Amino acid sequence: MATTSPADSWLRGLRPQFAPITQEDYEALPEAISMAIEIVDGYAAYRAAPTxxxxxxxxxxxxxxxxxxxxxxxxxxxxxxxxxxxxxxxxxxxxxxxxxxxxxxxxxxxxxxxxxxxxxxxxxxxxxxxxxxxxxxxxxxxxxxxxxxxxxxxxxxxxxxxxxxxxxxxxxxxxxxxxxxxxxxxxxxxxxxxxxxxxxxxxxxxxxx
Incomplete structure (x- = not known):
């Protein structure tokens, strides 16, 4: 049975986002998550893995x-x-x-x-x-x-x-x-x-x- 990583769980919760992400929020994220997103006007945007x-x-x-x-x-x-x-x-x-x-x-x-x-x-x-x-x-x-x-x-x-x-x-x-x-x-x-x-x-x- 496939397991769900913390990054997967977090990314599934990107929508809806009820409050903007702050500098402190972003810097506290695990690297596996921060590398998979960009922050635009305070909201996370998922980055597809490059080919x-x-x-x-x-x-x-x-x-x-x-x-x-x-x-x-x-x-x-x-x-x-x-x-x-x-x-x-x-x-x-x-x-x-x-x-x-x-x-x-x-x-x-x-x-x-x-x-x-x-x-x-x-x-x-x-x-x-x-x-x-x-x-x-x-x-x-x-x-x-x-x-x-x-x-x-x-x-x-x-x-x-x-x-x-x-x-x-x-x-x-x-x-x-x-x-x-x-x-x-x-x-x-x-x-x-x-x-x-x-x-x-x-x-x-x-x-x-």
Missing amino acids: PDHQTASRRLANVLERHARAAMSKGHECVTVNTDVDLRLRDLPLLNRRPDIALYRCLDRERGERLRAEHALLVIEIVSPGSETQDTTDKLGEYAKAGIPHYWIVRLDLTGVSIIERYRLDRATTLYKHVGTFMKDERSETPKVSNPIPIVIDWTELMF
Whole structure:
């Protein structure tokens, strides 16, 4: 007979939620639960488990970013780090907590137990999956911009791996993202390169399944 885990029981009780989740509530949750949800305007939103292709693309793209981050730091850039599926606090009240697929951010003070917040993030990346189109291209586009994160990439996959990278840069005057270009996997195109937030060269072969 199948057993029900505490996480399953908790997740089944997400609807209806009679009161918003506070910072204290969220931080008291077991990791198995916090990793399975995001908090939007104080209410929990279930995150479907990523597909194997999604996980592979996220890991490989994060590896590319990390390599370039280390190269940038060796040339004097401030300390930065890269993580996947990382807990990112965008707002305290009402609580807004997202878990972007990939984030490049300023190194945190571990001794002080510093939490990753929007002001630390330099670039966040979301990989579009079936069912996440609206969240990634509309909801999070607005949330990350309003939180002041300088760069946002939306990544799309095909059967062979990462195929499209849409790049957005924050216009601080309007607190909106401006589309600054789209990289498309095409053997006839030049190798994609960016200079901000750090110098990055995209080798499509590294992002193939």
